Amino acid sequence: MQATAAVRPSHVPPELVGGFNLMDDPSMLPQPLGDPHTAIARLLDGPPVFYSLNMTRNGEGAWIVVRAEDQRRVLQDGVTFSSNRNIFSSALGETWPLIPLEIDPPEHGKWRSLLNPLLSPRRVVNLEPIVRQRAIDLIEGIKAKGTSCEAMSEFAFPFAVSIFLQFLGIGHERLHEFVGWANDLLHGTPAQRTEAAKIVVAYLDDLQALRRREPADDFMTFVTQAEVDGRRMTEHEVKSMSVLLFIAGLDTVAAAIGFDLLYLAQHQAAQEQLRTEPGRILLAAEEMLRAFPTVTPIRRATRDVEVAGVLIKAGDLIACPSMTANRDPAEFPNPDKIDFAREDNRHVAFAYGPHRCLGSHLARREVVIGLEEWLGRIPTFRFKEGHLPTVYGGFVFGVEDLVLAWD
């Protein structure tokens, strides 16, 4: 649903208004075998910062910062460029931040420090056997049914959701129900999003109440007992944190796997290289995170500030699409080439700065292990005859109807 045509704010020079926005540029809409990454990378040919009308769901305009170095400056300064946007709660008609995603420094640090150890690189190693077993179970289930599948609904989504449920200490008997809530929350109509938000919050409230009564060795118990500023967290703070951890690792990880399988289905030589030299999967996964990132962090300026020679006013929104920074030739030689052996791969798929994705280490292991098991168990695969996958851009890029087939 579009708001009425947004008006150029008076401080935005008319020559800096660009024609692109994430929501309804044609290249962002679902298309058979679309390539929104290449399309949005064309912004690198234009000015480093420009203004886009109608960038957000409620029709607000935003500056788009295109290049890697400028994005790094924005993302590293969480005080000037605030994350306090209360997006999830707005689906409920409420106003509270997701913790720690929508909290700014200096308050942000203590919440982040609480969660960092749970998802540190070393801690994530403990989850690996379960991650691998989940991948194996799903893939062997797919193989048992025949020689084709829809990889998103049969592998990528259930894989990502079940790992997160495992981490949160939630059983995966209701996996498909959770996947459905996530789908509605992230891709539904406004009414569906509100309904799904209510259901998710109610579920997590019940779980919190249960774990306060009956502690277990899981995430929910940890947060109900954790102390910050010398006191336990309130029920609301626990709710906010668990909602964030619920939604954060769903769409994003599934889309990463989806884009990887999409690429490999079209590049059989690359597929074979990884199949015969699985040691290369680690760097290949990193390169595909660079080439096919999915997220656009958005910030709000808390003061007037200049970025790349452009005056941004306090209150303005700023979008940093990871896809453009990740193909910036100033940062990546030969940016349009997907090079599985690329070094110095300082991509921004997980953002930079204080809000650098908390789940990045777990996400990396999910992608690598998912690819290892997929390539190890499924022979050379391609798109099923007569089936082209749908690819879409927008606020979180993704893939649908990824119907693959093999012999």
Add this chain to the structure above:
Amino acid sequence: MRVIVDGAKCQGNARCWAQDAEMFDLNDEGYLPTQVIDVPDDPDKQLKARRGVRACPERALTLEE
């Protein structure tokens, strides 16, 4: 050869750690505190040190030859 770590800039990307977990020894949160890392006089370690420094997305590491 030394690696100067600016802990204030470290955001726990762990790209240095991915090059060499022993040399870039992260704390329990997965971050590198401010410190100076002495790199052993060994070609492999020196290569890893160079790569680790270049790998940091936050530019928190500086190489001193």
